[in-house]
Structures are given as C-alpha cells and as structure tokens.
Amino acid sequence: MEKRVVFPEGKQKEFLRIVKKYSKLTWVELGNKINVNGGTLKAAYQFEKCSLPYAVLKNIISFQGTTEEAINTEYGAEIIESITGKGHYGISRVKLPEVDITFDKKPEKLDTSQVNFSACDIKKKNLKLPTKLTPSLAEEIGAHLGDGFLSGDKYEYRLKGNKNEKKYYDQFVKKTFKELYNIDLNIKEYETTYGFELCSKGLWEFKNKVLGIPAGRKNDIRIPEVIKVNNQEILCSFIKGLFDTDGCVSFLDYKTHGNHYPVISFSSRSKFLVQETGEILNMLGLKPTFSDDKKYYYIYLYGYKRLEIYTKMIGWSNSKHTDKVIQWKQNYPELGMNIKIKRDNSKPFIGPLFKDIIMQRADCLHQED
Numbered sequence: 001m002e003k004r005v006v007f008p009e010g011k012q013k014e015f016l017r018i019v020k021k022y023s024k025l026t027w028v029e030l031g032n033k034i035n036v037n038g039g040t041l042k043a044a045y046q047f048e049k050c051s052l053p054y055a056v057l058k059n060i061i062s063f064q065g066t067t068e069e070a071i072n073t074e075y076g077a078e079i080i081e082s083i084t085g086k087g088h089y090g091i092s093r094v095k096l097p098e099v100d101i102t103f104d105k106k107p108e109k110l111d112t113s114q115v116n117f118s119a120c121d122i123k124k125k126n127l128k129l130p131t132k133l134t135p136s137l138a139e140e141i142g143a144h145l146g147d148g149f150l151s152g153d154k155y156e157y158r159l160k161g162n163k164n165e166k167k168y169y170d171q172f173v174k175k176t177f178k179e180l181y182n183i184d185l186n187i188k189e190y191e192t193t194y195g196f197e198l199c200s201k202g203l204w205e206f207k208n209k210v211l212g213i214p215a216g217r218k219n220d221i222r223i224p225e226v227i228k229v230n231n232q233e234i235l236c237s238f239i240k241g242l243f244d245t246d247g248c249v250s251f252l253d254y255k256t257h258g259n260h261y262p263v264i265s266f267s268s269r270s271k272f273l274v275q276e277t278g279e280i281l282n283m284l285g286l287k288p289t290f291s292d293d294k295k296y297y298y299i300y301l302y303g304y305k306r307l308e309i310y311t312k313m314i315g316w317s318n319s320k321h322t323d324k325v326i327q328w329k330q331n332y333p334e335l336g337m338n339i340k341i342k343r344d345n346s347k348p349f350i351g352p353l354f355k356d357i358i359m360q361r362a363d364c365l366h367q368e369d
Helices: 011-023 027-033 038-045 054-064 068-075 119-125 135-147 163-181 201-210 232-246 271-283 304-313 319-331 357-364
Strands: 002-006 078-082 148-150 156-161 194-199 247-253 259-268 289-292 297-302
Touching (some): 011 038, 135 148, 135 156, 148 201, 156 163, 163 319, 232 259, 232 271, 259 271, 259 319
Antiparallel strands (some): 148 156, 289 297
C-alpha cells in the first residue's frame, strides 16, 4: 500500500501549475527540487493521467513552505491508501469512441493542367505528377508539413530531418519520390540535418497551386484542403507522414513501475496545424490532449489503448519510432501483446532501452526553417 493524493477533476493540474508559477522554475528544475522526473511531472501529473504520490506532495510542502491542511482546504485534496503492483497498469480503463469522419467530400482528381514545367523538369528529371490523391501522396504531404520547406523566392523544395533518420530518408523517402514524381533524389548529410534539396518548377507549382501548400515559413501553416476528405486511409496516411517526421514516441514512468506508459506526441509552431491535426485524430477516435509553451503547440496521445489503435490504424514508416515500440514490447510483453509491429531486420537494433522524457522531447523538436 502507498499513500496517494486524489484531487477533484481539474484541481491537480491547477495546483501543479500554481506551484510551478510561483517557483519560477522549468518543469525539469521543479522536478529536481521535489525529487520527481520533470517529464512525469509535466506530462503525467500535470495532465492528471495519474494521482499524485503523497511523497511528492510532502516534497512540495517542504519546498514551498506551505502545509498539508492548506492544500487540502484550498484544493479539496484527499489522502488515500492505494494498492500498487504489476497488475495495476490501468490497461482497461480507457474507452475510446468509434471512428467518425465528418468531412463531406471524397478524394478528387488533381488538376495539373496549370502547372508549368521547366526544361530541366522535362529533359533531365522526366518529372511526372500525380493526378489523384492517394494514400502515398497523403503521407508525402504529411512529411512535407513536418520536415519540408517550400521556398518563397525560388523553385526550391527541401525535406530534412535528424541525422538518426538516415534509414527513413534513404529507403522510404527516396522510394516514395521515385514512385510519385519519378525523381531520383540525391539524399545526403548536411551540417546538422539529413535529407535533400531540389530545384523544380513543376514540383514547386504542383505543391503550391494544386495541393495548396504555401511557400515560406510554416509558423501559421494549415492542413491543405485537399487532405480533408471522407476517407480513413487518406487521413491515416497523412497523420503517418506528419508524425513520422515531427512526431515522437516516449514511455513515461507511471505509477512507479518504470518507463512503461506510452505517449505519442507531435509538436509545431503552428497553432492551426496542431488544432486541425487534433480534429482529425478525434475523428479517428483517438481523443488527443493538447498543450503549449507559447513557442510550440503540442498534441499527446496517452496510454496503451491509443498506442494499440495508432499502431494498427496508422503505424509508422520511420524505424526510429518502431524501434522504440519494439524495445518497449520486449521489456513489457504483458502490455505490448496486443500491439502488432514488425521490425526491419536489415540491421540489428542497438539503440538504448529508453531515454529520459525530456531528452526525447529535445530530439523530437524539429529545426525550423
């Protein structure tokens, strides 16, 4: 048995945010002060994914010089005895809604008649353009909104990610661009990134004029209207591309059983992109959670059930995510038995078991153009 602090709904979040505000510390710094993982404090305790351990409350009281009675009176907190153990992971507690796509239109044919090709597009690249929205194109659009950049002053497009994503770019991205556009990419390593840059008037105009992706910085970018269709496969493919590039898979220390509690997250500077992505995830029955830090906006998919549904319905093309899930399944086979995922056996998995949630968050934030 262990003591835990149970707040009325919404009060635990309010309490912890007040503690952080008056401490003038970051979540990590505050976590260090009260002897708790900063990522767990921010992502699990703040968003009330689990109750607060009594030991953490005592550390807060000691740190801020308040009293247990004052907290109980102001926030209505109750101290209870909680049974903990390996069987208390909370697997069956979440019941998610069914898929309910509210977009009206069906995938349309793409009118490429107004796209202009340069001589290089025709002679050297033999550029081809898709004439309909397919799952493969939807996934490529998602990757564009994640890692891509369409130049505003020249016909240049670039797609670059972290250097630990070489396999994703060398195999999946290269193959996708060949199939969609008949382009043989020159993918290479840059100073801090890995990916490609290419100049193509035809591809630029296709992305801008036909797909409706704006050029320039992505601070206020939205999901293109062409994606908003009543087609589950298209929507799932778009989400896959977006989360493959700017998403993250993490595992939190929840209920003191080790880093077993899954969190799939996505971040962007664009509030619109996060809101509209959240709408699609809600239509897919995943019920995301949102937050922001005034610089980035975040989406979180917490828990085993969401991981199970995401893996089955959407999945990943980027092995940096699947490797984490496979390693988690090996460490917690009783939790991962309903999650089916295959490892690419072209090379052995040698990554770390898990990283601290804050280190993973740093790895997930993309470099803005």
